[in-house]
Amino acid sequence: MERQLSHLILQNKDVVVMDMEAGIEHLGRGTAQGVDAFIVVVEPGERSIQTYRKVKQLGSDIGVKKVFVVGNKIRNKEDEEFINDNLENGDLLGFVYYSQDVVDSDRSNRSPYDINSNAKNQIRAIKDRLIQL
Template sequence: MKIAVSGKGGVGKTTLSAFLARWFAEQGTSVLAIDADPDANLGHALGVADAAAITPLSQMKALIAERTESVPGSFGGFFKMNPKVDDLPEKIAVPCAPGLRLMVMGGVKKGGTGCVCPESVLLKNLVHHLILRRDEVVIMDMEAGIEHLGRGTSKAVHALIIVVEPGRRSIETALKIQQLAADIGIANMTVVGNKIRNEKDRAFLQSSLNGLSFLGFIPFDEGLIEADCAGVFADHIDEATQKALEAIAENLRRLQPKSE
């Protein structure tokens, strides 16, 4: 399966991405977790030691120069638009647990929109390879947008999960992500409600996003918040939270076409 997770900052998308990556790996599946959020936190959420020391791909200047035949940080000029990327998962992915590896993409700093630079070209070619060519579960923790995805990869994404919490700003971000995803042809969009305190919160999210299907709802849990603050995997959570996360993972697995 190829899974992208997005949502407003702070809603819990990284926590969900980490749980799904761990869960699929525990089922005996090879998993590649991709931190595609410039504010990289997935390593911490997965419990990777010294996660802050991992160099994002976008900052590997020598590698970018080699693959794109250019000078990293440069705009304009000539460079390869189809650099070799198929060996990068084995080259730079960090082992996290049995069957689970992590790649940190990083962001591309740019002054305007529509960046066409060596860093962005390498990242987009790598995402294209990960989504279309890799025979494993790929889980991408994305920023509040889907700029790493393009029309060429959108149809191969089995699920775009939009994580939301009870709140108007979270809903507005979710609707923007839904529109961006529709524009590039992502058909399988689902929602996970997080930080649910009561039935009123659940009903608010369902009524505000009634055009989208929900994979499930995660209760408000201090354990998740404490793990996020400590930068560790959330393994001290309530039983109800654990069951809710497992149900979401099971519902997600059912979205995979049976022919695959």
């Protein structure tokens, strides 16, 4: 995949979104070359926040200054506050709240986007926020 992407010619307004494996290993393999921003999906836990901080530092080291966050599997205000309290200002794009419908959709091999209108609206709000930046 990396080899194929290295031959891709992008124009100024083109957008490529890559869903990379969890963790930071890919930052050392050249896959971040030409990247404008990272979006780190975090859950309300310390290890997830540590990954965000590591991506932020490594991104800065390779010239990627923008690192955004999507809070995932949010259950309550305490989860929101935990994530907010551990991010730099402006990094948060939004939250996707925990939903049993989303869990069940995976088990039935259906898209959560089609099953849960709340999730769809949350994702749309995140997309809109990203476009504003």
